[in-house]
Amino acid sequence: QPLTVAVRSISFSPRQVTSDASFHSVSFSETDHPKVLITGGLGQLGVGLAKLLRMRYGKNNVILSDIRKPPNSVFHSGPFIYSDILDYKNLREIVVNNRITWLVHYSALLSAVGEANVALARSVNITGLHNILDIAAEHGLRLFVPSTIGAFGPTSPRNPTPDLCVQRPRTIYGVSKVHAELMGEYYHHRYGLDFRCLRYPGIISADSTPGGGTTDYAVQIFHDAIKTGKFECNLKPDTRLPMMYIDDCLRATLEVMEAPADTLSMRTYNINAMSFTPEELTQELQKQMPELEVSYEIDPVRQGIADSWPMNFDDSNARKDWGWKHDYDLPELVQTMLNYFREETRMARVN
Numbered sequence: 339q340p341l342t343v344a345v346r347s348i349s350f351s352p353r354q355v356t357s358d359a360s361f362h363s364v365s366f367s368e369t370d371h372p373k374v375l376i377t378g379g380l381g382q383l384g385v386g387l388a389k390l391l392r393m394r395y396g397k398n399n400v401i402l403s404d405i406r407k408p409p410n411s412v413f414h415s416g417p418f419i420y421s422d423i424l425d426y427k428n429l430r431e432i433v434v435n436n437r438i439t440w441l442v443h444y445s446a447l448l449s450a451v452g453e454a455n456v457a458l459a460r461s462v463n464i465t466g467l468h469n470i471l472d473i474a475a476e477h478g479l480r481l482f483v484p485s486t487i488g489a490f491g492p493t494s495p496r497n498p499t500p501d502l503c504v505q506r507p508r509t510i511y512g513v514s515k516v517h518a519e520l521m522g523e524y525y526h527h528r529y530g531l532d533f534r535c536l537r538y539p540g541i542i543s544a545d546s547t548p549g550g551g552t553t554d555y556a557v558q559i560f561h562d563a564i565k566t567g568k569f570e571c572n573l574k575p576d577t578r579l580p581m582m583y584i585d586d587c588l589r590a591t592l593e594v595m596e597a598p599a600d601t602l603s604m605r606t607y608n609i610n611a612m613s614f615t616p617e618e619l620t621q622e623l624q625k626q627m628p629e630l631e632v633s634y635e636i637d638p639v640r641q642g643i644a645d646s647w648p649m650n651f652d653d654s655n656a657r658k659d660w661g662w663k664h665d666y667d668l669p670e671l672v673q674t675m676l677n678y679f680r681e682e683t684r685m686a687r688v689n
């Protein structure tokens with residue numbers, strides 16, 4: 339404990355790190371919950387993660403942040419603050435004023451929007467990450483940064499893709515995520531930063547919308563199926579990609595953050611649940627909605643990206659080291675998503 343206090347009270351920035359500097363994660367007892375900051379929290383994943391972490395650590399111990407204006411429901415459900423990850427001083431002020439101990443770094447531009455705006459993606463995904471790493475190291479934070487199936491490329495083994503193999507992605511998103519994995523691991527080995535990283539598959543959620551990725555079709559199909567009974571898919575029918583229901587993704591994040599450090603033989607893990615093609619997802623949906631019509635209008639950018647990504651993800655290390663286990667396969671995913679949208683439609687009719 340005295341060591342922790344001493345390290346935290348040193349006022350330096352890793353921007354002026356001395357060659358023998360060493361950082362240590364802040365330890366806390368079971369009764370002393372972590373104080374969590376989530377960046378980029380208004381995207382597809384952040385609000386759900388905040389809800390899960392607040393149930394576990396208390397509402398006021400989890401702060402959501404973003405550069406966008408939160409909807410009323412989010413603003414009133416717990417602490418929310420403005421935070422631009424490109425503003426280092428602002429980040430530092432938030433961490434200091436709120437005595438943050440865990441940082442979940444969700445801000446990013448995803449694969450398709452990244453290709454549409456490479457300069458912004460480079461700035462948010464790479465310069466922003468540098469700010470986050472320095473803040474986390476300077477203040478002894480436990481840092482979670484998600485990576486992605488997009489961190490692999492056409493020369494990686496695709497079926498299955500192991501944790502350790504060639505990573506030569508061809509998107510700015512993928513390049514920035516490989517950079518994040520390597521920088522986080524470097525800070526861990528060099529400075530003792532408690533860096534934890536999961537490579538997420540495409541995430542599927544009902545109550546939040548994806549932010550411009552290649553796997554977005556697998557969410558949009560549910561919205562369109564319920565609304566119009568028709569869906570135009572922008573990937574070819576046989577494009578196989580790893581996918582996961584959001585509840586599994588958020589639970590994995592919580593579990594790896596809580597895992598004792600000595601169970602982590604690596605700092606970056608693949609996690610997986612299922613793999614399917616648009617055709618297989620359609621067939622599963624049609625078991626309950628036989629009238630659903632799916633047509634294909636291929637987006638060459640997204641298709642090119644998908645064709646370079648893993649088809650199946652090998653997550654055996656996560657299962658072995660810290661007990662990762664998914665709950666949702668394709669049938670449960672489809673049932674859960676349809677239940678959500680049907681209930682929403684029923685409530686809309688009642689009101």
Ligand SMILES: NC(=O)c1ccc[n+]([C@@H]2O[C@H](COP(=O)([O-])OP(=O)(O)OC[C@H]3O[C@@H](n4cnc5c(N)ncnc54)[C@H](O)[C@@H]3O)[C@@H](O)[C@H]2O)c1
Binds near residue numbers: 549
């Ligand atoms: N959703 C998925 O399928 C998926 C899969 C693999 C990995 N991931 C990773 O998980 C994380 C969260 O994903 P998501 O789907 O919620 O992303 P998203 O695109 O839905 O949300 C990203 C958020 O980052 C915010 N942001 C952009 N610029 C910012 C800045 N300068 N400062 C602060 N915030 C900024 C945006 O406003 C947005 O709310 C990302 O890092 C993503 O790469 C997501």
Ligand SMILES: C[C@@H](O)[C@H](N)C(=O)O
Binds near residue numbers: 448449450511538
């Ligand atoms: C896979 C993931 O990183 C994101 N959903 C994307 O497609 O870009």
